[in-house]
Amino acid sequence: MKIFLDTANIESIKKYNDMGLVDGITTNPTLLSKEKGNPAEIMRQVVKIVKGPVSLEVVGTTTAEMIEEAHRLKKYGQNVVVKIPMIPDGLKAVKKLKEEGIETNVTLIFSANQAILAAKAGAAYVSPFIGRLDDAGQEGMAIIREIVQIFKNYQFDTNVLVASVRHPLHVIEAGKIGAQVVTLPPDILGKMLAHPLTDKGLSAFLSDWEKVKRENPNLT
Ligand code: E4P
Incomplete structure (x- = not known):
């Protein structure tokens, strides 16, 4: 299972990325709007930091605009x-870009x-938004x-890139189903990493070792 970060x-x-957890990045205009600074500079930095695929989204709505933006x-x-x-124009752009050797994420x-349909048009990735379906009262994971x-x-x-992930259980379910990629907001990755029993266990190991050191002052 690949893990992408859904953030800019x-x-x-x-x-x-320093922990080796980031296989790729997904962004969108909303995520970029949340960051301070020039979006072009942010995109440039992201692409440099992460070696894997970085999804950058077009904002045009005609095939010609999307292809020009893609370039x-x-x-x-x-x-x-x-x-x-x-959208229909989007699928036309996907087909043309695939012919040019440019990967797309629908x-x-x-x-x-x-x-x-996105896969038939030639998308390298499809991004089903499961959290937004859950929000609308339909089980996102079913699709x-x-x-x-x-x-x-x-x-x-075509890779299935599970998007709009809201909690760690979504990740486990997507993994059990065999989706190739999940894209996660950083706070969800943080939740996956932490467990109170890990912190409690580590603190007990460290304080027990302090006792051992007090009883054995020459211990290095
Ligand atoms: C995926 O590529 C989208 O950027 C993202 O997962 C959408 O998530 P949201 O529903 O939390 O906005």
């Missing part, structure tokens, strides 16, 4: 994957049918089960 926050990216975004680095919305996917099964049945080489 340089500090968080560096923090988890521009691709200049940030070879590891850029162009994020394209799941975003805003809310059904298995949309995922099938991950369907998409993974369908892609397997037909040996589609």
